[in-house]
Amino acid sequence: MSPSSKDRLLVWVLRACAGLSGAIVLLIAVFLVLESLPALRNVGFARFFSDPSWHPARYAADGAYNLAPMLAGTLLAMAGAVALATPLGFCAALFCHFYAPPGLARACRRLIELLAGIPSVVYGFWGLVTLVPLLNKVQPPGASLLAGILILALMILPTIALMADGALANVPAEYLRGAAALGLSRSATIVGVVFPAAKSGLFTGVILETGRAAGETMALLMVCGNVVQVPKSLFDPMRTLTANIALEMGYALGDHRSALFVSGLVLLALIVALAAAAEWLSKGRVYE
């Protein structure tokens, strides 16, 4: 084969690889929509939010399809976990950059990387056998929104810390030297110089983690109690959209199954919206 025809062949093979890789997202969207169609047709979009409860059945007319409590559960766990993990993650990053001696900072980063790699099912398992019984002593049943928030926060904390660490590392050293030359205290430097300079990087990291929190399944499935209701307090059990899919997909049929794909579609829309927000923010960095 001549070199030029070899190259032409190569480019086409590579294009096929790239095209196929790029098409997966479209395939996902297409299949979710296709599988959702029966439910959207037979149940209708409005009923997913106006039905009295979630009692799905094979035929739309026999069941009730209110996804709202589970959407609420997803949003509550997500918001709680992000609110809890963000300051802690920032603290860990600040610690590595400004407070810890170099050796300790390195050990700390290693530990964080290790923790970021631990599977969610392991966090969920720990929550199930350790955290839930503890909470049960405070206020039964233990498996609750609070347990979900705590476990989810632990899970996303390492990644938030890593991203914040990266954002802090990108703050130009001149800024720090300039602040030191002005005789600013450390806290004033951090609040007044470091955070503004790293702002968009920190925001992007938090938003990406918010997306991960919204999509997390196993840990929440294992510690939240999975009762379909809007939790009235932190100690009430609840069920997220993701847990609902994992629990019912195994046996769901007909419109019930299709309704689960609808909830997947809702989830995907939520994630894409968050990703778009993250991109918008990171674009903003260019013009700042």
Add this chain to the structure above:
Amino acid sequence: MSGTDGSTFLRMENLGLAYHGKPALEGVDLEIRRGAITALIGPSGCGKTSLLTCVNRLIDLVPGARAKGKVEFQGRDVLDPRADLFALRKRIGMLFQRPNPFPLSIRRNLELPLREHGLRDRAELAATVERTLRDVALWDEVKDRLEKPALALSGGQQQRLCLARALALEPEAMLMDEPCSALDPLASGAVEDLIVSLRGRVTVLIVTHNLAQARRIADDVALLWLQDGVGRLIERGPAAAFFAQPKEEITRAYLSGERG
């Protein structure tokens, strides 16, 4: 001079080059004589490297670069989009300013392009490797470490290896972009001697900032100059006349700057 029969090896006609629409070279008319050493001189940024990369179409690797005009080689236009680049680059080799051996063993560095151009026979490969390494006076230094990484060689040895790698393909011409400027005086002298030894066998187009070197080795000289931010050919001619009686004011000033 020996081996230069005076026939034209390559002819540039109204050659121009633009990066992202911004011209870097314009209206270059230049003939390269077969077997001669042609030195290309001029201040930094006047487009010498750009000119070389038009000849072997390495500009294709630079996104946004567009050449116009004509580079006639063996009755064909090199700039023709349908030109066979692989054959062209086999016939016209190139040596860069910074030695750039592949991160492979010394032997693989030489064998890889040979295999690429169809030489598969093991004995023949080994013979070619030895012959070209002897050609560049590297054989005795590396014959016991052919399997060692080429990047472990000194800069001067690396540059000679790169020359050997190019010569192994038996090119008709070599383009050289300041091949000595990254080397110490001793290594630089060794490479310069090798270049001189190519005279008559291989046509050489060499860029150099070192006017003394140009005087020592060149048969022909061409001066590029920046005018209004665009590189143009100011003067060209046989080396002796070029240095003794430059026609252009710019050339005279540039050459006298050599001493000043």
Add this chain to the structure above:
Amino acid sequence: MSRGRAADRLLALAVWVSVLAVAAVFFWILGSLLWSGMGRVTWAFLTTAPRDAGRAGGIGPILVSTLLILGVCMAVSLPLGLGAAVLLSEFAEAGSLFGRAVRRSLDVLAGVPSIVFGLFGTALFCQALGLGYSIFAGGLTLACMVLPILIRATEEGFRSAPSEYRRAAAALGMSRASALWHVLLPAAAPGLLVGLVLGMGRALAETAALLFTSGYVDRMPESLLDSARALSIHIYDLSMNVTGGDPNACATAVVLVALLLAVNGLAAWMTGRWLSRRVLPA
């Protein structure tokens, strides 16, 4: 004491307290896992089949299934990801409409929740392609999931290969195909390796996407079309659905985490070795 000093101390206190608290919780998690799981991890546990729904016996078939799923995942995603990464990093097409569209869709893919991959896998691989609950279906689903990670790291690898290699190869009249294969691929190997490890880590850790693609069956798989249970699923099933399954779930969790650490350690070691073998120019 000035206000600045007071604020300094307050912030330092907050940072130290929160870091210590978080570190304590994590050591608690790792410690309690090791404490109650380590004792059960024996050679017999690793090699025998589970009995009594997993309460007794070991995880032999589950380890095998996990490795098979991982194998399918990597065998599919590696060539695909490498090809896409080469196109995006080595060819001018990265800036074209096609290249930008591919990149954008990979970014979105990276954020898709694993349960959605599970839904997709069950709809496409299990049903539309008729693979049913099987190792194939699970591996293919995971392959879709790890592609963005793999591609990003491999692209980094190719970017870090010096452009001089490309120019040198082109000037010698080598085709881009051979330049890629003989020169750039070895130079980009560390990036590829990092991607491989990250992807394997993600695949090993995954549970939700496998729930209804590879399934639950805990017998030794006989073919790639058999349903099989991965380690992560085993942990989930034992702890949620089997009363009295916690001790073995814990031991399985220890094995899974150890496996992940081993993969990471191996990669670090290999990159180190690779770097030290290469002699860089002075």
